[in-house]
Amino acid sequence: MAELTLKSVGKTYAGGVDAVSDVNIDIKDGEFIVLVGPSGCGKSTLLRMVAGLETVTRGDVHIGGRRVNDLDPAERDIAMVFQNYALYPHMSVRDNMAYGLKNRGESKAVIEERVAEAARMLELGQYLDRKPRALSGGQRQRVAMGRAIVRQPSAFLFDEPLSNLDAKLRVSMRMEIRKLQQRLGTTSLYVTHDQLEAMTLADRLVVLNGGRVEQIGAPLEVYRKPASTFVASFIGAPAMSLLDARIEGGQLSLAGHALARLGNAPGPVTLGLRAEDLRIVDTGLPMRVEYVEELGAQRIIHGMVGDQALAVTDTHDTPLGPEVRVAVDSAKIHLFDAQSGRRMDKRLQTVSEPAE
Ligand SMILES: Nc1ncnc2c1ncn2[C@@H]1O[C@H](COP(=O)(O)OP(=O)(O)O)[C@@H](O)[C@H]1O
Ligand SMILES: [Mg+2]
Incomplete structure (x- = not known):
């Protein structure tokens, strides 16, 4: 577990697109932060910079007090959950969950114990020998969660993990993710374009517009005192x-x-x-x-x-x-x-x- 700090972080893609500008966020240990904003506002870019999947053009990213700008993703002690699940199709649920641990050389006993524990938490016990294609969308998303959990990372990064699910499942998975995070106490940075998902999940929201932070605050604080017309029209329905x-x-x-x-x-x-x-x-x-x-x-x-x-x-x-x-x-x-x-x-x- 760790705190996560972004200091004046910016990203300019080759070709000159300024995707993220001067973002400052202090995420406390165990906090659930949701980055929310319309499509193209730079949410994924920001998350991928924290994960180490994109280079940081300006500023500093710290995870657990350590500057990670120049570290590979594997050295950052984070786990990422994607919208498309990114499961290995030829591997069983068990092997998908175990993969990251095997890769970093954990013992067989540790791997078995952690996979069993995650499967129990996520109610995946009876599916461990199945391939991903034999699972529903919600079950696949749970496997992706399981893969993140077994690594016991210092932070979870989520990029629109529920966007491929139907509306009803999205609501129940939303609650599951929140309960799981509270139980594990793992610092989380979660990206969504869905303001309702953001409101219901977040300890604090970060509203992004055109690569810049419009407002940071607890959901009700942002709802009651939007800092700008952009936030006012984006948070809340109607x-x-x-x-x-x-x-x-x-x-x-x-x-x-x-x-x-x-x-x-x-x-x-x-x-x-x-x-x-x-x-x-x-x-x-x-x-x-x-x-x-x-x-x-x-x-x-x-x-x-x-x-x-x-x-x-x-x-x-x-x-x-x-x-x-x-x-x-x-x-x-x-x-x-x-x-x-x-x-x-x-x-x-x-x-x-x-x-x-
Ligand atoms: N690899 C890339 N090269 C150039 N521009 C990119 C790249 N990835 C994203 N962008 C641009 O950066 C901006 C932010 O994109 P993104 O972070 O994906 O937004 P979001 O996740 O909020 O939809 C967009 O204008 C997008 O077109
Ligand atoms: Mg995105």
Whole structure:
């Protein structure tokens, strides 16, 4: 087990693509960190630099206090689990799991004991003599996990390990991975483009955008206080609605409707509203209903305020007219700089509502 540190890490591929820029992350011993961001934002590049599968162009990678930039993957004491499982097709489950240990010359007794232990944890005991092609996707993923576990590495690295599984299996494997990691206490760096997977797995999230870190924090912290419009729209479903609004004379207004008294400087702002923080009421902000997503326990009403899109969560099932009224709680609004998209502190003027 070990802490893992990335210091000003950057990667420029041959040809000049800046895939990762100035990434700083301190991962504590035993922590589960999830790197999350859209496709192409540099997640795999970052993970592969930690693993030693890509050279580090700039900065330093430390594993357990040791600078590993110039070490081969095998010398880094890490185990990686990939999306495509990367199992050897001609080997049995047992041999797939044992392979890394045999390679580094562990004794037969140690190998047998560790494989048996991993098989027990992963409920793979009855499949040990099968070849990977005779296993389901979920079982193959478990073998890939088993192969990582038996090595007792100081860190696990996961690159979208659940992306090839169907939705239901993904949810159950997600829980298995988390439980296993908690039990083993192994420092983990996990990559996914799926914000829900990231939210549910992580001790802390690292949100990446264009090779740069947008925000690092506990899932709820990131959800409640997104540092930028990028994070706001990426974390949470439905996505936070982002609207052009104005502050004038101490009043925040949207499409000509006053929403809150604010002490912020006058000018344009980007207003962020989460669907679940809004309510359908009798009087309030008028919204034209465009379509309704029925989710069973609730429905998401998608509409337009002027020419801007807004989503509202509603738990009623009464029929809706073409226009509804929406209540906006000023304590729950998010403000972002209209130019940079960075989060702004809001200066609430109402005495009854606590400032954040
Ligand atoms: N071997 C490579 N050579 C050149 N560019 C690459 C290479 N691998 C990835 N890239 C580029 O680097 C960026 C980040 O890619 P990647 O790390 O795979 O993103 P992610 O895993 O988040 O989808 C992308 O623009 C991608 O096209
Ligand atoms: Mg990737």
